Amino acid sequence: MKAVQLMEHGTPGKFELRDLPDPKPAPDEVVVQVQACGLNHLDLWLEAGELPIPVPLPRTPGGEIAGKIIELGWAVSDWKVGDEVAIQSNLFCGQCEFCKRGDESLCLRGELLGVNRDGGFAEKVVVPSRVLVRLPAGVGFEASAALTLAGSTAMHMLTNRTQVTPGDWVLVMGAASGVGSAAIQIAKGLGAQVITTASSEAKRALALLRLGADHVVDSNNAAWPADVRKLTGKRGVDLVVEHIGGDVLPKVFECLARGGTVVTCGATAGREVTLNLWPFFVKQQKLVGSYGRNRADIQATLEWVAAGKLKPVIDSVYPLEKTAEAFAQLRSRKFLGKVLVEIPA
Ligand SMILES: [Zn+2]
Missing domain, CATH: 3.90.180.10 (Medium-chain alcohol dehydrogenases, catalytic domain)
Incomplete structure (x- = not known):
């Protein structure tokens, strides 16, 4: 063969x-x-x-x-x-x-x-x-x-490692990625309001028109976490579907509501991160690992x-x-x- x-x-x-x-x-x-x-x-x-x-x-x-x-x-x-x-x-x-x-x-x-x-x-x-x-x-x-x-990785993240309640705000990182494109659709199917990130006009159009995301923020803009907070009326999102790691992981915590959860299955931008623990425990947030x-x-x-x-x-x-x-x-x-x-x- x-x-x-x-x-x-x-x-x-x-x-x-x-x-x-x-x-x-x-x-x-x-x-x-x-x-x-x-x-x-x-x-x-x-x-x-x-x-x-x-x-x-x-x-x-x-x-x-x-x-x-x-x-x-x-x-x-x-x-x-x-x-x-x-x-x-x-x-x-x-x-x-x-x-x-x-x-x-x-x-x-x-x-x-x-x-x-x-x-x-x-x-x-x-x-x-x-x-x-x-x-x-x-x-x-x-x-x-x-x-x-990729799709079942997203399913595991959204239905096994964490749960989504209808009406929750969910931020999905990387709309055009395999995990991201599936996670947007699954989170929408579970009744969430979905924000996603994209780095080009074509990726933004994909997120909004084909995948059904409610909002998309431009990840080229260094202040994109502020854009996410603005979309949620400064409250922040309930759940972040993360798979990028590196410098991105601490930034997603800036988007996270009190009591919110970050679920992560990857680290394409780096496996070691620095996390400020004060806001993490004061806001009683969770970081959940997901694998396979x-x-x-x-x-x-x-x-x-x-x-x-x-x-x-x-x-x-x-x-x-x-x-x-x-x-x-x-x-x-x-x-x-x-x-x-x-x-x-
Ligand atoms: Zn076994």
Whole structure:
């Protein structure tokens, strides 16, 4: 089979389209014919060698996979060849205390597909059958590959790690990002008043016209937190959906109401931050970590897609042999929504 592998870390990294042996399933595994695979910031960290874990190369990246089952391990009984599936990229053991209670995102033996083992920028991928999620009727491979990872991350943040009450003010950082574009739609679906940030006219139009945000502030303006406070009558927002980190994280606290919560799932702008604890505890605010998603979050995400409440925002689609260009597009930060690689069978 053909696979695009990262041979050397760098910015850009060195990728090669390689001929590899077809993967064979262990007893509890299946082989999936990849139809589409989304790119995420995690892929850029892998490319640059910036993950806080060692990754042996070559490695086939890609965690946001949709495809069709083409082969089953002998012990797999609840799936059949031809089933259309999304793959949960945070591979989980299914046996630890956290998995047993449905918190697969906390798995003690979790692995990342496309990081700890070969992922979806390939014609075929082999995964344990427990990480498969059936695609609901009407949900295509492209929509699934655009929402399974980033969309379910947003679903986990907004419905598992925190809650939204109708009428709440929610600030979603980065309208054009994978997590941001899904979080705006989910927060609106839950009845929130949504403010988002965007750095270009095209991204502002996307937020207001396609994603349904109520307000958008220009993140190029250093005083954007004051704009958010003004929109809420100086009160501040109840919840911030954050994934940027670095200098941005302390700024979102300037937007936060008393008793409000910041939920964060990423740190693309830096992992170490300085936070003034005085206003944080005086205003009784919360900072909540969010990582990956549970099966329930992916199922909910795909159900929202099937119901037409959550729509993929697709920036661009590349064929497998142009995976390196897809990485360059994500790195450019000029994208509007998801960058995908598609591999027609
Ligand atoms: Zn586990």
